[in-house]
Amino acid sequence: METGIVHENKILVVDDDVDFLKEVHLTLISNDIRDVETLNSSMELLDKLEQGGIGVLLMDWIMPDITGAELLPVIVQRYPHIPVIIMTAVSDLQTVVGCIKQGAFDYITKPIDVDRLLSSLGKAYKINELANQNRRLKEYLMGDSLHRPELFAEILTNNPRMQALFKIIESMAGSYNPVLITGETGVGKELFARAIHRASGLKGEFVPLNVAGLDDMMLDDTLFGHKKGAFTGAHEFREGLIAKAQGGTIFLDEIGDMGSESQVKLLRLLQEREYYRIGSDALIKSDARIIAASNRDFDILLGQGRFRSDLYHRLACHHIQIPPLRERRDDIPLLIEHFIQKTSRDFGRPVPAITKDARNILEGYDYPGNVRELMNLMHHAVTSNKGTALVLDDFMGLGQSDDSSSWNLRIVRDRHFKMQMSYNTFPTITTVEKMLVEEALRMTSGNKSLTAELLGISRPTLNKKLVQMGLTGTEPLAGA
Structure with missing residues (x-):
């Protein structure tokens, strides 16, 4: 029987009945749960827990010397991170309620039902894993440095909020759950998605797909593929991008624009990890990790019924909200210098200086298009500049509407x-x-x-x- 139980620490089984301990031990081993230790003395239990390394505790309720009823409150107080599953032949409701009230994770009656035991252990380890993840995340976020700064080399920033996001990405490196990245246009959502892919250590490809502008049929075909002859014009077999991302990551950009039929199919893919190609009844398994991104406000989309709440909650297992450039102005000087250097290098031009007046304007601008807009501004200024320094005139006319002769600093009109x-x-x-x-x-x-x-x-x-x-x-x- 496949248990699906994954754990780092061992299971400790405590009971004064030696034969019962052997029975439980063999049952767990036969179900591929091998990191198990048994103890037939309740007197030694607290010392054993003090040594550490216990992930889940299975404990008899009625034992000589010290009973489970006496031990449970002490264990819950000292080791709140260890789920305690009580085992006993006593099945009256009052005892069950008393155990749970005192902090027991679960209550199993003897003789032990194997499926019931494995189910309880699986749930206990999930709780234990989440608690450990939260503890490690808290310790890590309180620290100062990144473990793998090279993962984020493409994202230029010195901003504390951005650094905190990098730490969150590092902390979830071992998780293959879906990720939802939100933020305004131009903040760098795909760069973050690629960083998450690199951090995960997945060997497969990073496969991007912008779903904006694709109707349900086009998206279905692009994502899942089709069988030859599935519809008019389907002259050849199409694999689909999900298959291409096998063992890797599929990045779905502008997910907020996805149609209702496509949302249903994506939800099935997330829940079942399987899909059908168009025109085929063969079920295909997928292990591709899904990262989605959007510049939309999901509170509005959900409120209007334009995006499924069950799909949203599946996607937002991990949620990364990227701040706009105007909320991290300390990055603007760094980005200005980077884009000047890069554009000059790409076009084989001398690196120009930038006047104080021009710098003041650039650093005070709100950039509704975020980093992408700043990049375009610097690209235009450097390539069109005829002197040795960038001046105010190099930035005039950019970002304006076609019928406007005003400065590119449209934030003056749009916001203030x-x-x-x-x-x-x-x-x-x-x-x-x-x-x-x-x-x-x-x-x-x-x-x-x-x-x-x-x-x-x-x-x-x-x-x-x-x-x-x-x-x-x-x-x-x-x-x-």
Whole structure:
């Protein structure tokens, strides 16, 4: 019989009946559970537990010297991480309830039913494993260093929140459960997925698939494959990406866009680890690990009924939420230098310097497109620059809409400078002009020369407007 029990520490069986101990021992060994130790003296039990190495305790309830009823409260207090399964010939309800109330994990009556025993041990070891994982994770997260920093070499960061995510990924390296990665567009979800794949030590391939834009039929065909002749146009056999990811990882990007029929099939794959190709009734087993990612808000998708809650909870066994770049501004200077160096190297160009004014603007921008947007900004600036240094003009016009002539710094409009109709009457030109000047001062941290350049006016003209508006340019501004 396949037990499915995986454990690091041994099972300790305690009973004053030597023949019964031999019977339980042989039963466990015959079911491929070999790390078992027996003890026929309750007097020696606490000393044995003190030595460590016990994962699950099977203990008789009625023993001479010290009874299970006397030992259980002490064991639960001293060794709360060890599940205790009580064995006894007494089956009255009051005794059962008393055991559970005192902290017993389970209660099995004699003579022992083998299936019942194996089921209880399996559950106990799962609880034990989770407790050990939580303990190790807590100890690890309290530490300072990564065990394998090379896993995250592609993700440039010095940010503590990002480092904490790296530690979580390292801590779940031994788990092949699904992972859900969420975060805004451009934060690097696929880079994280590849890091998780490397950390897992899986020998198979990392196979990415963006499900956005694929209807249920196309996704079914791409993911699971089809039999030759399965439908019109199916002239050849198609293996499918799940098969390609056998022994490795399948990365499903933009999972929030998946259709309802595809969600059902993915749920079956997660639950049963098996699937059918289109046009075939042959069941195929899969051991591919599934990592999914999305920039969608799942609270909204679940609330609207557009994403199955059972699928979500299956996928989110491990959940990695990547912070946007605006919430880790300490990484922006590092990324600016990296992209300048990389773009210059890729195009065989001298590495340009970057002026202070340009750097201030870049470091103050909110980057709705996150790291990808910063990368594109630097790529455009370096490749189009004609001098030896990147200046403000190298970043003008980027990120704007087709019909706009404004700066790429659209965060001024999109987040801090929304022209909402919150007035009783439509705002006047004077009101809007003052708001614009205040926002430019905020964006430049009060630098009047840079503010004037942003506004497209001279420094004397700016000074005159500040006086007219009752602004000195030094007072703290809203949102600063």
